Amino acid sequence: MPPGILRNSLSIGKVTLGFPARLLIRTKEGQRTVPSSKLDKGEPLTHTALHGCFGCGQHNRTGLRLRFYVDDTGQILSTVRLAGRFEGPPGHAHGGIVATLLDEAMSKTNRAQNIVAMTRHMEVDYLRPVPLRTTLQLTARHLSVEGRKHHCAAELRNAAGELLATGKALFIAIDPARFQASKPSMRAMKS
Numbered sequence: 001m002p003p004g005i006l007r008n009s010l011s012i013g014k015v016t017l018g019f020p021a022r023l024l025i026r027t028k029e030g031q032r033t034v035p036s037s038k039l040d041k042g043e044p045l046t047h048t049a050l051h052g053c054f055g056c057g058q059h060n061r062t063g064l065r066l067r068f069y070v071d072d073t074g075q076i077l078s079t080v081r082l083a084g085r086f087e088g089p090p091g092h093a094h095g096g097i098v099a100t101l102l103d104e105a106m107s108k109t110n111r112a113q114n115i116v117a118m119t120r121h122m123e124v125d126y127l128r129p130v131p132l133r134t135t136l137q138l139t140a141r142h143l144s145v146e147g148r149k150h151h152c153a154a155e156l157r158n159a160a161g162e163l164l165a166t167g168k169a170l171f172i173a174i175d176p177a178r179f180q181a182s183k184p185s186m187r188a189m190k191s
């Protein structure tokens with residue numbers, strides 16, 4: 001870790017997740033550190049096949065349109081501000097949306113390694129209600145791999161660094177070509 005990167009961290013088992021005060025980010029010019037508040041100045045992880053994704057698809061106008069970044073340790077980071085339409089309890093996020101945030105961040109730990117994998121099993125601990133319309137910090141880390149099985153963990157915190165929700169998941173690596181071939185045709189989807 002380069003000097004000057006501070007971690008606001010918590011341990012889950014053997015793994016430490018945290019949102020650093022400064023981040024090493026990828027830019028078009030190379031790599032540099034920026035304050036976490038300037039995360040959007042970096043080059044987000046892209047996935048050209050997932051423009052329509054509810055979580056990260058930048059073309060999905062009703063989705064979350066999350067942008068993810070990778071720090072120097074391979075940790076996935078994102079800042080999120082949830083709109084009012086994602087409400088569950090008054091003023092707070094719906095639990096399904098919280099699960100989506102954690103799932104999406106964990107999936108990007110695979111993406112960062114060019115692994116195409118789907119969520120097979122996931123668990124969520126909802127520790128505190130998640131407020132809408134305020135900046136949240138989302139982090140995820142790849143924990144281990146065994147054959148096609150990838151284990152990942154994620155955390156959601158408020159801007160003060162307080163832990164609101166955690167997730168763990170099992171992803172199974174798939175063959176993207178076979179997945180594409182098995183997609184229902186547009187004709188079938190319209191009928």
Ligand SMILES: CCCCCCCC/C=C\CCCCCCCC(=O)SCCNC(=O)CCNC(=O)[C@H](O)C(C)(C)COP(=O)(O)OP(=O)(O)OC[C@H]1O[C@@H](n2cnc3c(N)ncnc32)[C@H](O)[C@@H]1OP(=O)(O)O
Nearest residue numbers: 049104107116117118119120121147149170172174176179
């Ligand atoms: C670079 C180019 C890119 C192009 C990309 C184009 C295509 C992109 C496609 C996809 C991108 C994904 C982007 C992520 C999006 C965010 C995450 C989501 O929202 S994903 C959506 C929600 N998830 C699903 O809809 C999955 C539905 N489930 C399935 O399709 C299957 O179940 C699948 C593929 C996940 C696995 O099925 P099996 O038949 O291949 O595998 P089996 O044999 O059942 O399990 C594999 C291993 O896992 C163990 N396993 C299964 N469940 C377990 C559990 N609960 N605990 C422990 N082990 C378990 C099994 O025992 C087996 O182990 P042993 O290999 O024999 O050692």
